[in-house]
Amino acid sequence: MATFIIGAIVFGILALISINLYKNRKKGTTCGCGCEGCPSANRCK
Amino acid sequence: MPIKIALAGNPNSGKTTMFNHLTGSTQYVGNWPGVTVEKKEGRLKGDKDVIIQDLPGIYSLSPYTLEEVVSRNYLVNEMPDAIINIVDASNIERNLYLTTQLLEIGVPVVIALNMIDVVRKNGDVIDIKKLSEALGCEVVETAAVKGTGSKEVAAKAVVLASKGTKPSPRYKFSDTVEAALTEIENLVDSISNHRSRRFFAVKLFERDEKILEQLKLDENTINRIEEIISKVENELDDDSESIITNERYTCISQVVEKSVHKKNKSRLTTSDKIDLVLTNRWLALPIFAAIMFLVYYISITTVGGWATDWVNDVLFGEIIPPAVEGFLVSVGCADWLISLIVDGIVGGVGAVLGFLPQMIVLFFCLSILEDCGYMARIAFIMDRIFRKFGLSGKSFIPMLVATGCGVPGVMASRTIENESDRRITIMTTTFMPCSAKLPIIALIAGAMFRDSAWVAPSAYFVGIAAIIVSGIILKKFKGFIGDPAPFVMELPKYHLPSPKTVSIHMFDRAKSFVKKAGTVILLACVGVWFLSSFNWTLTMVDAENSILASLGKIIAPIFAPLGWGDWKSAVSTLNGLIAKENVVGTFGVLYGVEEVSENGAEVWAALQASYTQLAAYSFLIFNLLCAPCFAAIGAIRREMGNAKWTLIALGYQTGLAYAVSLIIYQFGMMFTGNFSVIFGTLAIILVAAFVYLLFKPVNKHEGLTRKAMAS
Amino acid sequence: MRTLRAVNCGETVKVVKLHGEGAVKRRIMDMGITKGTEIYVRKVAPLGDPIEVNVRNYELTIRKDDAQMIEVE
Numbered sequence: 124m125a126t127f128i129i130g131a132i133v134f135g136i137l138a139l140i141s142i143n144l145y146k147n148r149k150k151g152t153t154c155g156c157g158c159e160g161c162p163s164a165n166r167c168k
Numbered sequence: 169m170p171i172k173i174a175l176a177g178n179p180n181s182g183k184t185t186m187f188n189h190l191t192g193s194t195q196y197v198g199n200w201p202g203v204t205v206e207k208k209e210g211r212l213k214g215d216k217d218v219i220i221q222d223l224p225g226i227y228s229l230s231p232y233t234l235e236e237v238v239s240r241n242y243l244v245n246e247m248p249d250a251i252i253n254i255v256d257a258s259n260i261e262r263n264l265y266l267t268t269q270l271l272e273i274g275v276p277v278v279i280a281l282n283m284i285d286v287v288r289k290n291g292d293v294i295d296i297k298k299l300s301e302a303l304g305c306e307v308v309e310t311a312a313v314k315g316t317g318s319k320e321v322a323a324k325a326v327v328l329a330s331k332g333t334k335p336s337p338r339y340k341f342s343d344t345v346e347a348a349l350t351e352i353e354n355l356v357d358s359i360s361n362h363r364s365r366r367f368f369a370v371k372l373f374e375r376d377e378k379i380l381e382q383l384k385l386d387e388n389t390i391n392r393i394e395e396i397i398s399k400v401e402n403e404l405d406d407d408s409e410s411i412i413t414n415e416r417y418t419c420i421s422q423v424v425e426k427s428v429h430k431k432n433k434s435r436l437t438t439s440d441k442i443d444l445v446l447t448n449r450w451l452a453l454p455i456f457a458a459i460m461f462l463v464y465y466i467s468i469t470t471v472g473g474w475a476t477d478w479v480n481d482v483l484f485g486e487i488i489p490p491a492v493e494g495f496l497v498s499v500g501c502a503d504w505l506i507s508l509i510v511d512g513i514v515g516g517v518g519a520v521l522g523f524l525p526q527m528i529v530l531f532f533c534l535s536i537l538e539d540c541g542y543m544a545r546i547a548f549i550m551d552r553i554f555r556k557f558g559l560s561g562k563s564f565i566p567m568l569v570a571t572g573c574g575v576p577g578v579m580a581s582r583t584i585e586n587e588s589d590r591r592i593t594i595m596t597t598t599f600m601p602c603s604a605k606l607p608i609i610a611l612i613a614g615a616m617f618r619d620s621a622w623v624a625p626s627a628y629f630v631g632i633a634a635i636i637v638s639g640i641i642l643k644k645f646k647g648f649i650g651d652p653a654p655f656v657m658e659l660p661k662y663h664l665p666s667p668k669t670v671s672i673h674m675f676d677r678a679k680s681f682v683k684k685a686g687t688v689i690l691l692a693c694v695g696v697w698f699l700s701s702f703n704w705t706l707t708m709v710d711a712e713n714s715i716l717a718s719l720g721k722i723i724a725p726i727f728a729p730l731g732w733g734d735w736k737s738a739v740s741t742l743n744g745l746i747a748k749e750n751v752v753g754t755f756g757v758l759y760g761v762e763e764v765s766e767n768g769a770e771v772w773a774a775l776q777a778s779y780t781q782l783a784a785y786s787f788l789i790f791n792l793l794c795a796p797c798f799a800a801i802g803a804i805r806r807e808m809g810n811a812k813w814t815l816i817a818l819g820y821q822t823g824l825a826y827a828v829s830l831i832i833y834q835f836g837m838m839f840t841g842n843f844s845v846i847f848g849t850l851a852i853i854l855v856a857a858f859v860y861l862l863f864k865p866v867n868k869h870e871g872l873t874r875k876a877m878a879s
Numbered sequence: 880m881r882t883l884r885a886v887n888c889g890e891t892v893k894v895v896k897l898h899g900e901g902a903v904k905r906r907i908m909d910m911g912i913t914k915g916t917e918i919y920v921r922k923v924a925p926l927g928d929p930i931e932v933n934v935r936n937y938e939l940t941i942r943k944d945d946a947q948m949i950e951v952e
Contacts, residue, residue: 125499133509137694140687228909232902261935262911406914410897413908417916443938452925548940552926555942561929655929656906656945659938 171218171329173322174243176270177254178263179225180660182282182312185669186254187222189213189318212322220322221248227262229269231378243273244364249329250276252321254312257294258286258661260428264420267303271335272370274363276328277305280321284309291431298427304336313666334363339419345411348400349373352393358383373397374409439541439661446542452549459537464624467530475525476610484518504708508697515756516693520685520749523607528678530603534572535673539665543568544657551655557639558648560584560655563593567635570600572677574800577602578807588648592639594807595817598796599634601627603681604748608791611752615772616784623785627792634793634824641861642820689753692746696739696757711736711758729847730790730826731783731833741790747797782840786833793825827854883918883932883946891919892951899948911935912949 175190177183191210212218223242224235231237243251253270255263270277279300287294300307306324310317340346352369353360359368371379372393380390397408404411436444446455466472489510496506537543543565551561562584570577577597584590601609605627613623642648699716703709711717720735723742727733740754759774779787795801795818805814834851837844886892894916897904911934912918919933929942 125496126502126505129496129499129501129509130505133505133513137691140691144687144691228905230902230905230909232905259935259937262937265909265911407900409905410908410913413905414913417911417913447922447924447931449923449925548924548929548931549926551940551942552924552928555928655940655942656903656910657940658910659931659940661938 171250171326172221172246172248173212173218173325173329174221174223174248174251174275175254176223176239176243176251176266177225177280177282178227178256178259178266180658181225181254181256181259181263183222183225183254185312186252186280186282186310186318186321187220189312189315190220190322212326215322215326218322218326220252226266228266231376237378243270243275244367248275249332250278250325252278252280252325254280254282254310256283257281257309258283258290260294261417261420261424264303264423265416268337268339268416268419269367269370271303271305271337272364272366274334274366276325276331276333277335278321278325278328279303279305279307280310280312280317281307282310282312284317285311285314290437293429293431295427295429299423302338302423302427304338339423341412341415341419344400344403345373345415348396351396355392355396356383356385356389358385370412373400374412437661439663442662443545443659447545447548452545456546456549459542463530463533463537464628467526467533472526472529475529476523479525480518480522484514484522488518489514504701507701507708508694512694512697512701512757513690516696516753517685517690518756520607520689520753521682523603523610523749524678524681524685526606526610527603527681528674531572531674531677532670534568535670535677536665539669539673541660541662544659547657548659554639555655557636558643559589559592559639560586562655562657563589563597566593566597567600570597570602572603574598574600574602574796575803578800578803581807588643591808591813591817592642592648594804595642595820596635596638598800598804598821599631599638599793601631601792602748602796602800604797605792607749607752608744608788611755611775612784612788615775616779616781623788627788630789630828631792634828637858637862638820638824641858644861644864685749689747689750692743692750693753693757696743696754700758716758727790729833729844729850730786730829731837732779732787734778736778737787741787741794744791745795745798745801747799748791751791782833782836786829786836789832790825790829793828794822795825796821827858831855880950881952883920883930883941883949883951884943886918886920886951888920888922891917893917894949895952896950897948898950903945904948907941907945907949910939911937912939918949918951 175183175187187208187210190212192213208222210220210222212220221242223239226233226236226239229236229240229243242248251270251273253267255267257263267277267279281294281296281299284294296307296309306328308317308321308324310321312318341349349366349369352372353365356368356372359365362368368379368383372383373396375397385393400411401408406414445451448455492514493506493510496509537546546568547561547564549561550564554561554563563581566577566580566584568577569580574597577600578594581590581593581597584593609624609627613620617623696716699719700711700714701708702715703713704715704718716739717735720739724733724735724738727738727741732738736755736758739758740751743750743754755775775784796804801814801818804817805811808814808817830847831851831854834844834848838848883892883894894912894914896914897908897912916934921931921933921938923930924940929940930946931938931940933939
């Protein structure tokens with residue numbers, strides 16, 4: 124049971140991160156390095 | 169329809185600070201020309217219907233630099249509703265030069281007379297009313313650093329945008345030139361009724377090729393224009409471009425004379441006094457070396473180093489992993505999930521996150537140097553050296569930035585006008601050990617060389633040497649031979665770094681570092697964990713029998729001549745392409761699986777067991793010089809502009825890395841009496857090739873261009 | 880013909896004419912070095928090149944090779 128719950132949480136988070144990375148990349152707000160905060164983020168397409 | 173307002177001004181005029189004030193975004197403010205290269209948008213604070221468009225910092229609207237072309241294309245073709253022109257009041261003459269060009273576009277202009285506080289402090293007086301009358305547009309006093317005046321400027325710009333009042337400057341060029349311009353305006357139908365007709369007329373008069381192309385004039389008209397131009401050129405004995413520039417500055421001098429009252433002309437400002445010391449003929453180089461040493465001493469060796477040690481050894485060694493593992497065991501989690509969380513996620517991400525304190529301190533120091541104005545001086549001091557290698561002092565800035573991250577480093581190369589210089593800079597910038605490579609250096613230095621003091625500096629030395637050698641060698645190849653680049657650069661006034669700017673900059677970079685650890689690296693670590701914990705039949709096995717091991721063993725032989733042909737190193741190196749921190753993260757996962765007790769020193773022990781010092785150093789050098797991470801590769805692709813040059817760059821980097829590592833390892837082996845016939849010979853041949861290319865006389869081509877320049 | 884290259888530190892000179900053409904010349908002029916402008920040569924970089932000059936009340940650095948294009952009196 125514990126395995127199932129914790130496993131679900133872990134994989135849920137992993138999936139979320141992947142989806143977000145993919146989305147941002149499509150939108151062009153990040154270069155895929157995750158650096159939206161970086162001064163040249165808008166050039167990362 | 170939202171109102172569009174463009175923000176234009178010289179570099180170092182406080183444009184970025186103003187942009188932040190207007191839009192509330194936190195963008196980093198730097199101090200050398202060209203930090204904001206691409207246009208940046210934001211919505212006006214308190215009025216969502218107004219879009220503020222930040223343009224690159226430029227000195228002119230000439231066709232010769234990327235930034236200037238981008239800006240003028242935007243202003244002329246996309247037609248913003250108004251322009252806010254930021255003018256550094258303490259450097260008014262040169263700043264108004266751009267203003268005279270902006271006024272010609274025919275879009276309403278508001279001038280933000282920035283840094284007015286500095287002017288007042290110097291005891292100078294600027295008559296706003298007279299200035300406004302002469303320029304034929306509104307002028308508002310601002311002090312962007314303190315945040316005063318920005319709101320008024322924006323409010324005026326919004327009003328002007330809705331009215332659409334064109335600026336009507338009072339100053340006039342000399343009669344001959346004015347007559348010629350009017351003639352051109354009337355001659356070309358396509359511009360006679362254009363709202364930017366004055367702009368087009370001036371550009372046609374300057375024989376601006378980009379505008380000529382855009383207007384697609386027929387031959388007859390072009391000939392007529394040429395007649396008009398040559399007549400004026402003969403009369404004034406100068407070329408048309410220079411005539412216009414001269415006219416502009418003459419007008420500005422008249423405007424400034426009427427409206428600006430200088431208290432004292434030749435007085436040494438505080439900035440000048442600081443400069444007397446920092447760029448002193450004898451002191452400059454020692455001070456520069458001392459500053460760079462201090463930066464790295466503070467961030468790598470002492471303050472940052474201590475904090476990193478604590479995070480690595482205590483936080484991610486003794487506290488978090490046992491706690492997490494204890495909890496998971498107590499709730500009865502399956503073994504594979506415990507392994508995933510403790511070895512894969514905590515181990516891998518922790519190994520990378522451990523270097524955050526060092527990064528923060530390093531970013532802090534570098535952003536102080538950038539913000540106070542010292543970076544431009546570095547270019548001034550270093551230009552002579554860099555030119556020897558066929559680069560300019562400007563190449564130093566990307567390289568310095570690259571010590572933080574290769575991505576902005578590669579992008580900073582845009583300030584280099586000369587194409588071949590820029591290409592070489594892009595190709596070589598990532599040789600500089602970036603912050604993500606520091607963990608690799610720290611790991612190898614700590615594990616294999618007992619924190620020996622020479623390893624980290626030697627990494628920088630190798631990076632710089634690679635840049636120098638590449639500069640010399642590449643300049644001898646076709647495609648890199650070009651005219652020497654102009655090196656004409658403003659040295660901005662020194663000022664106290666603003667805590668806000670420095671902290672924003674530091675925080676942004678730290679944030680991106682953490683974000684990277686929490687996203688890309690986390691995913692990569694999980695991936696590596698999976699591949700290294702399972703075999704092809706998806707049963708859990710030791711790392712030695714895993715999928716990763718079998719894949720690694722295929723590519724590992726490639727690296728055997730470099731001394732580290734085991735699959736773990738090969739896999740780590742490949743993982744470094746995702747992000748360089750991953751090399752360390754992968755080690756964490758790969759060796760963590762073997763050794764159950766989670767302690768940094770355990771990985772050290774494992775490393776010591778599987779490497780000789782020589783092989784470790786060769787591994788380090790290869791990882792420092794080879795193709796950078798995907799993010800930086802992307803940056804290279806963008807800046808190079810085409811796939812061919814990107815591939816050349818990556819091929820060169822990886823090839824050089826391989827050659828240098830091979831030479832280091834094989835020569836090291838020779839000295840310890842283990843001469844390998846094939847690879848030892850290859851190493852000797854490679855050294856000979858390097859020496860030949862270094863001292864090979866310069867190609868005929870260059871001699872020709874030099875001569876052409878001289879005549 | 881005397882050029883900016885030959886001017887000593889601490890001297891103030893007046894620009895007579897700009898030689899050369901294209902991007903370099905335009906750049907120099909854009910930065911405010913035009914006919915009749917006064918230039919004060921402030922210092923030489925530690926390694927002998929480039930030079931730092933004061934023109935129109937701000938500091939500009941320029942290489943000696945480019946300075947050679949600027950004729951002064």
